[in-house]
Amino acid sequence: TNCLTKAWRLFKNLSEEQQRYEKQLIFEHPAFVKLCQQLLRDARRMTRGDLVFSLHAMVNLGVPQNTLLVQTLVRVCQEKLNQLDNRCISVLATTLAGMEKDKNVSALQAGLQLLVEQRISSIRDIFILQNLMKCLGKDAPIFLKKKLEMAVLREIDGLTFPNALRMFLALAAMNYCSLPILNACSKKILENVHDAPFRQLILILEACHTLQYRNVKLFSALADYVNSTAYLWDKRQIIVFLSACEILSFQPSELMDIFAEKVTEDPEFLNLKNLLTVLRVYSRLNYVPRVQKHLFFETLHNCLNKCLPQMSNTELLKAVYSFGILGYLPHHALDELLQKDSRDELLLSDDLKEQNTVMLRCVKTCMELDSPSFTKPAFVPTENLSSLVSLNLRKAQEALVELLGDKNMFRQNVQLPYKYHIDFEIRMDSERKKVLPIAAKDDHPGSRVQRLAFLFAPMSAFCLGTTHPQGKLAMKKRHLNKLGYHVILIQNKKFQEMTNEDAVEFLKGKIYSEDAFSFPEATVQDNN
DSSP states (O other): OHHHHHHHHHHHTSOHHHHHHHHHHHHHOHHHHHHHHHHHHHGGGSOHHHHHHHHHHHHHHTOOTTSHHHHHHHHHHHHTGGGOOHHHHHHHHHHHHTSOOOHHHHHHHHHHHHHHHHHGGGOOOHHHHHHHHHHHOTTSOHHHHHHHHHHHHHTGGGOOHHHHHHHHHHHHHHTOOOHHHHHHHHHHHHHHGGGOOHHHHHHHHHHHHHHTOOOHHHHHHHHHHHHHTGGGSOHHHHHHHHHHHHHTTOOOHHHHHHHHHHHHHOGGGOOHHHHHHHHHHHHHTTOOOSSSHHHHHHHHHHHHHHHGGGOOHHHHHHHHHHHHHTTOOOHHHHHHHHHHHHTTOSSTTOTTHHHHHHHHHHHHHHHHHTSTTOOOOSOOOOEEOOSOOOGGGHHHHHHHHHHHSSGGGOEEEEEOGGGOEEEEEEEEOTTSOSEEOTTOOOOSTTOOOEEEEEEEEOGGGBOTTSSOBOHHHHHHHHHHHHTTEEEEEEEHHHHHTSOHHHHHHHHHHHHHSGGGGOOOOOOSGGGO
C-alpha cells in the first residue's frame, strides 16, 4: 500500500504527457506485476486503511476498472464497509467518484449511501463531507442532500478558503443549490480571491452555472481580480474566463476592454476556435469596446478572412451571425455565406437545421436594415396577431388602459416585417406631449407621428444585474429604431413586482420621458 500510494503521489504531479510515458513504464515493470499479484492474494487480509488506499492508488494510476484486481478490491470494500472509519469512508468516496458505474461499483455506492445516512451526525470534518457529496452525486435522495447540507452548516464557522473553493464543486456534483452554504463560501472567496488559482476561478463559475447560482458581487470580484492581473495571464486563459462569464450572462466590461486591446496588439493567437469564442462572447453580451472599437472589429474581420478556407458551413454562419448581432457586416465572409446558401449547402444534413435557419434569417435582416443605404420607411406594414395578451402582459395592458383611458389608444401583439414582434405600440404627436388614437395615420409624406414600441423582456434577455440588453434583444431594438420606432425595454419580472399604482407611474415616466426618444446604443455599423 505504501509503495502504490507513493507511486500515485509522484505520478499525479507530472504533466499529462509525462504521465502517459510513466504509466507505460510502471505497467511494464516486472515488480509492478508482482505487486498486483500480491495485492490480489492479500486483499481480504488487509487493514481497512490499506484496502481503501490501495484501491484509490490503483484507480488513479489508471489500472483498468474491469480487471480482476480492481473488481476484487471493490468487492472486499463492500464486505468490510461497516468496519471503515470516517477517514476511510472519505477516501473510498473520492475513489468511487472517479469510477464508472458498473454492477459492483453501484452496489458499493449504495452501501456507502446507507452507511453515510447512519453516521452523518458523527462526521465533523468538512473535507470528508465534501468527498461524500461528490461521491453520492446528483442521484442521492433529497433527504440525504438536506442532511449533508445541515452537517456542513454545523461546521461552517470553521470553513477555510480551500474548503470554500471545493464546496462549490461538491454542491455542483450533487446538483444541490444550498444558498446558506454558497453565500458563506462566496464570502470566504471574496476575502481571499487573490489566492485562487486560475483553474479554480473557472471551476467556480462553471459550478455557479450548474447550480443556477447568481451572485453579481462574487462574479465582479473574480473579474476584477483577473482584470487587475491580466498581464500575468495568457490570452487564451482570458478567453476561457470570458466564455465562462458569457454562459452566466455576466458582462465583465473592463476586462473585455483590456482583452480587446490585447487582440488588436497581437491577433496572431486567434485561431479558428478562439475567434469563434470571442465573437460569441462579445455578441451575446452585446459589448462594443469603448476605445478603438473599429480597429478591434477590423482585426476580428481580418482573422475571419484568414480562417475562411478551414471553416465548416455552420462555423461560417455562426461567425457572420455574431458580427451581424453587433451591427457589423463582414463582406467577404457574407458573400461566401450567401453563395453557400444559394447552393443549399447551409441547411441540409444538419442536426441544428432549425437553429441555422433562424441565424440565416437574422443575417439577411442585418444585411438589409444595417446597410448604409437603408432609409427609414415612411410606412411599416403591421398586423395585429390577437386581441388577447398573454398572462404575463395582463398587468401592463391594465396599466396602459388606466393611464391612457381607452384600449383604442394603443395596439397589442403587433407583428412587423422581418418576423419582429412588439408587445404594445402607442403613437404620439410630433412634440411628444400627446398620445394619439391608434387610428391616427402616419403613412403620408411629411407625417411626424412618433411611434413607441414596448418590449417586456425576461431577465434572461439582459446581462446579469443590469438593464443592458443581450445581443439578440439589442439587435431587435436597433432594427426597430431603423424602422422608425422608439423602443422602450422593460424587465418584465421587476414590472410584475410593482403595485398597480407604481406600474402606471412607471409607464407614464417611460412614455413622456426624453430618454424614451434617445438612441444610446453603441454599435459599429457606421464602420460599414
